[in-house]
Amino acid sequence: MNVLVTGGAGFIGSNFVRLLLHQRPDWRVTVLDKLTYAGNPANLDDLKTSSRFTFYKGDICDGSLMEKLIPPQDAVVNFAAETHVDRSLTGADDFLRTAVLGTNTMLEIIQRHPAIRYIQISTDEVYGSLEEGSATEASPLVPRNPYSASKAGGDLLALSYKESFGLDVLITRSSNNFGPYQYPEKVMPLFITNLLEGKPVPLYGDGLNIRDWLFVEDNCHAILTVLEHGASGHIYNIGAGNEMPNITVTKMILEALNQPESMIRMVEDRPGHDRRYSLVSDKMRLLGWKPEAAFRDQLEATVAWYRENPVWWESLKSGAFKEYYRKMYEERKGYYE
Numbered sequence: 001m002n003v004l005v006t007g008g009a010g011f012i013g014s015n016f017v018r019l020l021l022h023q024r025p026d027w028r029v030t031v032l033d034k035l036t037y038a039g040n041p042a043n044l045d046d047l048k049t050s051s052r053f054t055f056y057k058g059d060i061c062d063g064s065l066m067e068k069l070i071p072p073q074d075a076v077v078n079f080a081a082e083t084h085v086d087r088s089l090t091g092a093d094d095f096l097r098t099a100v101l102g103t104n105t106m107l108e109i110i111q112r113h114p115a116i117r118y119i120q121i122s123t124d125e126v127y128g129s130l131e132e133g134s135a136t137e138a139s140p141l142v143p144r145n146p147y148s149a150s151k152a153g154g155d156l157l158a159l160s161y162k163e164s165f166g167l168d169v170l171i172t173r174s175s176n177n178f179g180p181y182q183y184p185e186k187v188m189p190l191f192i193t194n195l196l197e198g199k200p201v202p203l204y205g206d207g208l209n210i211r212d213w214l215f216v217e218d219n220c221h222a223i224l225t226v227l228e229h230g231a232s233g234h235i236y237n238i239g240a241g242n243e244m245p246n247i248t249v250t251k252m253i254l255e256a257l258n259q260p261e262s263m264i265r266m267v268e269d270r271p272g273h274d275r276r277y278s279l280v281s282d283k284m285r286l287l288g289w290k291p292e293a294a295f296r297d298q299l300e301a302t303v304a305w306y307r308e309n310p311v312w313w314e315s316l317k318s319g320a321f322k323e324y325y326r327k328m329y330e331e332r333k334g335y336y337e
């Protein structure tokens with residue numbers, strides 16, 4: 001099996017590549033990644049020596065490059081995206097370009113090589129904010145921020161290639177991932193590394209927004225299951241059933257690091273902050289998938305990873321990140337009050 005993983009130097013993509021190389025000893029994996037601020041070759045350092053692994057720096061919107069990389073593949077798994085909601089609120093051009101035009105670039109090529117299976121990695125955010133109940137794969141798409149709107153656009157485009165040309169397209173929509181190698185702008189690594197640096201943790205709004213936490217390795221196992229056993233044209237929700245208000249997760253992180261609650265800063269809310277995401281993941285369970293361990297154990301393993309790998313995240317939090325942090329947090333109402 002030859003698999004192209006686009007966006008494979010990011011958080012989930014790099015964990016997925018590691019899983020493929022370890023668990024499928026006769027598969028060859030090619031990674032294509034633009035190496036944006038969130039893409040990090042160090043995420044793949046331990047895999048570089050494998051003769052079954054190849055890395056290319058490039059953009060999924062680059063048709064001539066993709067024309068070289070896609071045809072020899074049996075499958076393409078597309079993780080490439082701009083992924084941070086807060087950043088999409090201050091400029092969404094790159095979000096749309098990668099999620100919509102990049103997806104189209106690849107599907108136009110696959111149209112000429114229809115034996116290739118294409119997996120679009122999407123998100124529970126496309127279902128919008130749910131006050132009650134949970135989204136099934138048939139629920140309406142109601143994205144409420146530029147990031148999730150860009151992801152919904154990519155999903156609809158991918159499905160249109162199934163309908164129009166019969167391509168072997170599948171979509172996964174997972175909830176919030178956490179674990180090793182997550183860029184420290186996302187809440188979990190931001191809070192853990194802030195506390196390791198002796199800094200406070202900025203909690204948006206009333207801290208009662210709810211997310212369903214999924215360990216990244218569980219998501220990667222689910223994606224591999226979909227790649228191998230998913231039905232063509234189908235969408236698969238991937239949630240672990242760990243729905244929790246942000247304040248609860250924050251207190252668990254503080255506890256894991258033996259830090260007092262006085263480290264919490266209640267700061268001005270994110271504009272249009274989705275209150276709650278929630279998924280029905282029965283289709284995934286029917287394929288035999290389930291999370292491997294309890295949330296608390298996975299959270300503690302995650303905290304331990306960041307504690308043991310300061311070299312990995314300290315460099316990411318220097319340079320341009322310092323300016324991002326100043327603007328995003330230190331100027332935010334509540335941070336210094």
Ligand code: NAD
Pocket residue numbers: 006007008009010011012013032033034035036037038039040058059060061078079080081082083084098102121122123124151173174175176177178183
């Ligand atoms: P990430 O930001 O860590 O990684 C994204 C990767 O895509 C980076 O390596 C970046 O360099 C690359 N990239 C961006 N634009 C590109 C382009 N035009 N061409 C090639 N590469 C490009 O993100 P992540 O958290 O690993 O998310 C991966 C995918 O999973 C995304 O599609 C995201 O929407 C989806 N997703 C993420 C979560 C989550 O909780 N992190 C949950 C559900 C879905």
Ligand code: DAU
Pocket residue numbers: 083084085086122123124125174175176177185186187188190202203204205209210211246270277
């Ligand atoms: O639900 C899946 C989505 O999860 C993915 O599609 C996105 O790519 C990923 O970034 C993530 O989106 P969120 O907006 O849910 O993740 P984030 O880590 O930014 O925020 C999680 C929650 O924590 C959210 O309710 C906002 C809150 N938060 C976030 C940050 C960065 C804070 O309270 N303080 C913060 O500093």
